[in-house]
Amino acid sequence: xxxxxxxxxxxxxxxxxxxxxxxxxxxxxxxxxxxxxxxxxxxxxxxxxxxxxxxxxxxxxxxxxxxxxxxxxxxxxxxxx
Amino acid sequence: xxxxxxxxxxxxxxxxxxxxxxxxxxxxxxxxxxxxxxxxxxxxxxxxxxxxxxxxxxxxxxxxxxxxxxxxxxxxxxxxxxxxxxxxxxxxxxxxxxxxxxxxxxxxxxxxxxxxxxxxxxxxxxxxxxxxxxxxxxxxxxxxxxxxxxxxxx
Amino acid sequence: xxxxxxxxxxxxxxxxxxxxxxxxxxxxxxxxxxxxxxxxxxxxxxxxxxxxxxxxxxxxxxxxxxxxxxxxxxxxxxxxxxxxxxxxxxxxxxxxxxxxxxxxxxxxxxxxxxxxxxxxxxxxxxxxxxxxxxxxxxxxxxxxxxxxxxxxxxxxxxxxxxxxxxxxxxxxxxxxxxxxxxxxxxxxxxxxxxxxxxxxxxxxxxxxxxxxxxxxxxxxxxxxxxxxxxxxxxxxxxx
Amino acid sequence: xxxxxxxxxxxxxxxxxxxxxxxxxxxxxxxxxxxxxxxxxxxxxxxxxxxxxxxxxxxxxxxxxxxxxxxxxxxxxxxxxxxxxxxx
Numbered sequence: 001x002x003x004x005x006x007x008x009x010x011x012x013x014x015x016x017x018x019x020x021x022x023x024x025x026x027x028x029x030x031x032x033x034x035x036x037x038x039x040x041x042x043x044x045x046x047x048x049x050x051x052x053x054x055x056x057x058x059x060x061x062x063x064x065x066x067x068x069x070x071x072x073x074x075x076x077x078x079x080x081x
Numbered sequence: 082x083x084x085x086x087x088x089x090x091x092x093x094x095x096x097x098x099x100x101x102x103x104x105x106x107x108x109x110x111x112x113x114x115x116x117x118x119x120x121x122x123x124x125x126x127x128x129x130x131x132x133x134x135x136x137x138x139x140x141x142x143x144x145x146x147x148x149x150x151x152x153x154x155x156x157x158x159x160x161x162x163x164x165x166x167x168x169x170x171x172x173x174x175x176x177x178x179x180x181x182x183x184x185x186x187x188x189x190x191x192x193x194x195x196x197x198x199x200x201x202x203x204x205x206x207x208x209x210x211x212x213x214x215x216x217x218x219x220x221x222x223x224x225x226x227x228x229x230x231x232x233x234x235x
Numbered sequence: 236x237x238x239x240x241x242x243x244x245x246x247x248x249x250x251x252x253x254x255x256x257x258x259x260x261x262x263x264x265x266x267x268x269x270x271x272x273x274x275x276x277x278x279x280x281x282x283x284x285x286x287x288x289x290x291x292x293x294x295x296x297x298x299x300x301x302x303x304x305x306x307x308x309x310x311x312x313x314x315x316x317x318x319x320x321x322x323x324x325x326x327x328x329x330x331x332x333x334x335x336x337x338x339x340x341x342x343x344x345x346x347x348x349x350x351x352x353x354x355x356x357x358x359x360x361x362x363x364x365x366x367x368x369x370x371x372x373x374x375x376x377x378x379x380x381x382x383x384x385x386x387x388x389x390x391x392x393x394x395x396x397x398x399x400x401x402x403x404x405x406x407x408x409x410x411x412x413x414x415x416x417x418x419x420x421x422x423x424x425x426x427x428x429x430x431x432x433x434x435x436x437x438x439x440x441x442x443x444x445x446x447x448x449x450x451x452x453x454x455x456x457x458x459x460x461x462x463x464x465x466x467x468x469x470x471x472x473x474x
Numbered sequence: 475x476x477x478x479x480x481x482x483x484x485x486x487x488x489x490x491x492x493x494x495x496x497x498x499x500x501x502x503x504x505x506x507x508x509x510x511x512x513x514x515x516x517x518x519x520x521x522x523x524x525x526x527x528x529x530x531x532x533x534x535x536x537x538x539x540x541x542x543x544x545x546x547x548x549x550x551x552x553x554x555x556x557x558x559x560x561x562x
Binding site (some may be wrong): 025 | 559
């Protein structure tokens with residue numbers, strides 16, 4: 001636990017989460033969600049949970065992003081609301 | 082998106098990168114008890130290597146190495162390895178996945194047998210995860226493409 | 236009278252039959268000869284096919300061994316455990332991977348002398364780092380000025396590099412130096428985005444391309460011929 | 475010595491903030507993708523600095539290699555999507 005780094009990373013994760021929810025373009029939301037998972041993985045590592053961080057990096061940052069991009073490619077890209 | 086890419090840079094770089102990626106994934110699987118990682122993470126990285134091959138070299142090149150049918154068979158084999166080791170421990174008189182009992186079969190002490198059993202379970206988990214991830218990727222990305230193949234099969 | 240006629244007739248008949256037999260024998264002989272030639276031709280062709288198959292199999296085997304050796308070196312670099320159990324695991328993993336991907340690592344190899352290429356590549360890296368530092372300072376000084384005198388442009392030039400390895404080496408070197416980014420390579424033409432005029436002029440001078448061509452021996456015509464397999468590498472390594 | 479690396483990682487976090495601005499507010503997907511892949515490389519370096527701080531650099535090397543490979547794959551798939559559909 002390193003407190004200053006902790007607060008900075010939590011702030012980044014918060015910014016990414018809010019941006020991913022509020023954005024209209026789905027592809028941009030997927031890209032920002034990729035950044036969210038990268039920063040989340042950094043947060044896990046910083047809390048010395050390396051195995052969790054490895055799982056987060058491998059599952060959410062690569063395969064998750066790829067599968068979500070595939071879903072956006074096969075459906076509509078703009079959300080209607 | 083399944084089609085062959087015409088870009089020289091992506092094609093050559095992924096050609097050079099994919100074998101090292103697969104060997105790295107196998108390293109993560111095999112050294113699961115020394116360093117972070119294990120069956121699940123290694124399987125996902127293995128599937129990511131095949132995904133990179135599909136995206137850069139097209140589906141036909143990938144089918145020569147891992148076809149859809151082989152992926153289905155591999156997922157079943159992975160689950161079979163995992164459950165088989167657990168049931169073997171059960172037959173030998175222990176609990177489910179009680180690896181120490183494997184020392185009755187293998188000519189080693191129980192601590193070593195425990196390590197070997199964990200390795201076998203991790204290999205099974207990695208095979209199942211890799212095959213299922215690859216199949217999900219193909220199912221999502223090939224919707225609406227390759228209709229002529231389906232017709233020729235019927 | 237009639238008896239003599241009869242005798243003549245029988246003699247004639249015998250003669251005709253004799254001739255017919257000789258003819259038939261000749262036809263049979265030529266037929267046997269033809270079929271023999273045909274079979275010999277077929278045999279030769281089969282041997283040729285077998286030989287070519289053996290050649291291809293030999294090339295594939297060499298690719299397999301080369302890939303497995305390189306991957307095993309990478310495994311030892313990663314692993315750090317040198318007991319027999321982990322080494323056996325590594326060997327099995329390398330064999331599986333090399334069986335799956337034996338044709339990826341050595342596709343389109345055009346090699347003169349592998350050692351010279353490696354040596355020249357090692358000598359190229361310090362020059363590249365120096366270029367990166369210099370252009371980094373230049374780009375920082377341009378961007379941090381108040382007026383920001385940038386002049387973004389896309390420049391195209393036709394390359395003289397031939398293999399894909401040298402092309403991507405040049406492309407990645409261009410991308411690594413700040414201020415220039417390779418956007419596309421299409422039919423041997425590079426499309427490069429440059430930040431301002433000085434960087435573009437540096438690129439158009441073509442020193443980097445000359446150096447990359449020097450690494451892969453495409454400038455001094457030392458390479459032997461078009462080689463599509465890894466056989467030359469082994470020859471070069473064995474000497 | 476640890477303070478030095480801590481200050482370095484906080485400085486890298488400030489750089490991440492700039493890339494995050496480009497990622498969240500940048501117009502269009504292309505700006506966002508560039509910002510996010512820059513964030514990927516910077517998080518990799520912060521990760522290695524953290525490994526130096528925790529004195530477990532051999533464990534952090536593994537996860538950083540995985541980071542680099544997976545960042546590459548995500549960017550390639552996104553670029554291929556934009557190339558095939560033609561909309562940026």
